[in-house]
Amino acid sequence: QVTLRESGPALVKPTQTLTLTCTFSGFSLNTSGLCVSWIRQPPGKALEWLARIDWEDDKYYSTSLKTRLTISKDTSKNQVVLTMTNMRPVDTATYYCARTTMFRGLTHDYWGQGTLVTVSS
Amino acid sequence: QSALTQPSSVSGSPGQSITISCTGTSRDVGGYNYVSWYQQHPGKAPKLMIYEVTNRPSGVSTRFSGSKSDNTASLTISGLQAEDEADYYCHSYTSTTTLGGVFGGGTKLTVL
Numbered sequence: 137q138v139t140l141r142e143s144g145p146a147l148v149k150p151t152q153t154l155t156l157t158c159t160f161s162g163f164s165l166n167t168s169g170l171c172v173s174w175i176r177q178p179p180g181k182a183l184e185w186l187a188r189i190d191w192e193d194d195k196y197y198s199t200s201l202k203t204r205l206t207i208s209k210d211t212s213k214n215q216v217v218l219t220m221t222n223m224r225p226v227d228t229a230t231y232y233c234a235r236t237t238m239f240r241g242l243t244h245d246y247w248g249q250g251t252l253v254t255v256s257s
Numbered sequence: 258q259s260a261l262t263q264p265s266s267v268s269g270s271p272g273q274s275i276t277i278s279c280t281g282t283s284r285d286v287g288g289y290n291y292v293s294w295y296q297q298h299p300g301k302a303p304k305l306m307i308y309e310v311t312n313r314p315s316g317v318s319t320r321f322s323g324s325k326s327d328n329t330a331s332l333t334i335s336g337l338q339a340e341d342e343a344d345y346y347c348h349s350y351t352s353t354t355t356l357g358g359v360f361g362g363g364t365k366l367t368v369l
Binding site: 175183185187188196197198241245 | 293
């Protein structure tokens, strides 16, 4: 059974750095073709892909946010960490992590429940 | 502004069929058979409904089907049920960004 769970602060102040952790089970990030992605959704708005890390530790970032994002993994702990620097109120959103399968054209087949992050002073 | 264009809303009565379109370009929807569709109920995480244009994951109702023509993909829901009322998002692999894929803007389905 594949599960993912996001954890991190619910509230951050403007200019601070956000660190989110995705803890997963039911698969290994050592498996060829498997990745973990971060996707966010501002309240009432659409989904936006942020970053992805794959089984070979290759990392990919949204073009518009790449200067602020860092993704990393700890395979032994089954965790993927996303950091986003210089947080702003417009970054207020629910942040999801999802398992992504490369061999199905980047299909996000399992999702975490999401964690709401509010950026406010 | 999303890279893929979806209608903001569609509606239908129970038992009817509806289709949601997702329009991109030859660099995403039209160039690859890597379109997926996600259902999202209020306050819930998205759920994969269709992948690789036409494939249904195990457990997804056969009432959901996908297709593609040129740069437009479509999700069809037949025999509408009240539980189908949700937001639906399309997603496609794209060659125009850092290999991240792009989402549509989402479509609110209302079951009348």
